Amino acid sequence: GGALANNDPAADYPAAVLACAAEIRTDRRTIAADAYFQGMFATALAEDEIVTAVAFPCVASAYAKHRHPISRYALAGVCVARHASGVRVAVTGAGSGVFRWSAAEAALDAAFDPASVDGMRPDPAALSHDLHASAGYRAQLCKVMLAQAVTNLSTA
Numbered sequence: 001g002g003a004l005a006n007n008d009p010a011a012d013y014p015a016a017v018l019a020c021a022a023e024i025r026t027d028r029r030t031i032a033a034d035a036y037f038q039g040m041f042a043t044a045l046a047e048d049e050i051v052t053a054v055a056f057p058c059v060a061s062a063y064a065k066h067r068h069p070i071s072r073y074a075l076a077g078v079c080v081a082r083h084a085s086g087v088r089v090a091v092t093g094a095g096s097g098v099f100r101w102s103a104a105e106a107a108l109d110a111a112f113d114p115a116s117v118d119g120m121r122p123d124p125a126a127l128s129h130d131l132h133a134s135a136g137y138r139a140q141l142c143k144v145m146l147a148q149a150v151t152n153l154s155t156a
Contacts, residue, residue: 001051007043007097010073012065014098017054019079019090020061025053040096059083060156064148065093066141068132075133076141080149087112089146094127094138104146114150
């Protein structure tokens with residue numbers, strides 16, 4: 001739970017928790033993933049609240065990321081999960097925190113196939129840029145990682 005409590009914007013676990021619609025259990029309550037992540041290094045946790053467990057529903061999912069060569073954190077990572085209610089797509093490393101990619105979710109709900117998201121990428125204006133990667137490069141990485149995750153899940 002430490003990685004979730006920290007909510008580093010380039011950490012891997014938040015993408016899986018958000019895409020899979022997991023629940024974060026604490027010493028006081030249960031918090032749905034959609035309500036838990038609140039921005040860069042920010043969560044719904046109270047200052048003295050502790051993560052005790054994470055409950056994942058049984059869903060098929062795949063994660064693909066482009067690693068920073070030194071830190072191994074994601075410059076962009078995409079987790080795709082297939083639920084009975086539809087597809088969820090979460091992105092880490094590319095923005096100020098983990099986020100759901102609703103356009104990709106809609107496209108994959110219509111047709112779960114790599115071709116349905118061919119050419120799709122998030123708006124660079126909504127992404128981070130720093131000395132490691134421009135927002136445009138991160139958008140391109142999201143496109144590539146999305147296709148890779150969908151392909152991996154389609155062949156699993």
